[in-house]
Amino acid sequence: MGLKATNITKQFNGIDVIKKFDFTIDAGEIVTLVGRSGTGKTTLMRLLNQLEKADNGTIVIDDTFLCKENAEGKADYVSKKEQKTYGNQIGMVFQDYQLFPNLTVIENCLEAPLAQKLMTKEEAVQKAESLLQQMGILDKRDVYPGTLSGGQQQRAAIARAMMLNPKILCFDEPTSALDRDTANGIGKMIQEIASDGTGILIVTHDIDFAEQYGTRSVSSDLFIA
Numbered sequence: 001m002g003l004k005a006t007n008i009t010k011q012f013n014g015i016d017v018i019k020k021f022d023f024t025i026d027a028g029e030i031v032t033l034v035g036r037s038g039t040g041k042t043t044l045m046r047l048l049n050q051l052e053k054a055d056n057g058t059i060v061i062d063d064t065f066l067c068k069e070n071a072e073g074k075a076d077y078v079s080k081k082e083q084k085t086y087g088n089q090i091g092m093v094f095q096d097y098q099l100f101p102n103l104t105v106i107e108n109c110l111e112a113p114l115a116q117k118l119m120t121k122e123e124a125v126q127k128a129e130s131l132l133q134q135m136g137i138l139d140k141r142d143v144y145p146g147t148l149s150g151g152q153q154q155r156a157a158i159a160r161a162m163m164l165n166p167k168i169l170c171f172d173e174p175t176s177a178l179d180r181d182t183a184n185g186i187g188k189m190i191q192e193i194a195s196d197g198t199g200i201l202i203v204t205h206d207i208d209f210a211e212q213y214g215t216r217s218v219s220s221d222l223f224i225a
Ligand SMILES: Nc1ncnc2c1ncn2[C@@H]1O[C@H](COP(=O)(O)OP(=O)(O)OP(=O)(O)O)[C@@H](O)[C@H]1O
Pocket: 012, 013, 017, 035, 036, 037, 038, 039, 040, 041, 042, 043, 044, 220
């Protein structure tokens, strides 16, 4: 069980960035996506997180499809409602974290589940507090993101991304703005999350980090092989 992307093709301006590529993330594994600059790592992560659309192929998490390859090989996207269901199975932590600056840390966590009416306020607060505790920043629950260090913002972004218990959690360059000690703290946190069965995808240029914390590495040099 986990994420399965099959026969994925993505072009920009008629040029293949990803061509007929198969990719999986199993429950509990930490897949690191490494490779030269401009080879499509971020593009693949954006496809899985609905920020770009695949031209061809199938993307599914467990039994929840985002798109299915049709008879002509094109990616047929499911309805908007079903896309939302898929979206709740996957979370993303952005390189610049993208926390809402005008909301406190806990309000950042509450936003998606309450906007989608997926939890009561009490349930959401309880879940957010427990995640902030796990991330070691419960004392920061009522402050604004701008007052946090980079590592603390990363932890707040992870808590927010985990509010809906995603089966897959993606990180774009999680260590790029962090010193080595802070990066190791995040690496251990990621291992802890994976040990509960969440599948992890990490796009990174940090080879040491990938080797230390990844359980499997995929090279984007293969995307158009
Ligand atoms: N929205 C877009 N429109 C046009 N071209 C794009 C778009 N997004 C990405 N590209 C192109 O797709 C290619 C792959 O970009 P991508 O950012 O996925 O690579 P990457 O491997 O993540 O690079 P880096 O390691 O530098 O972050 C690049 O040539 C890029 O210019």
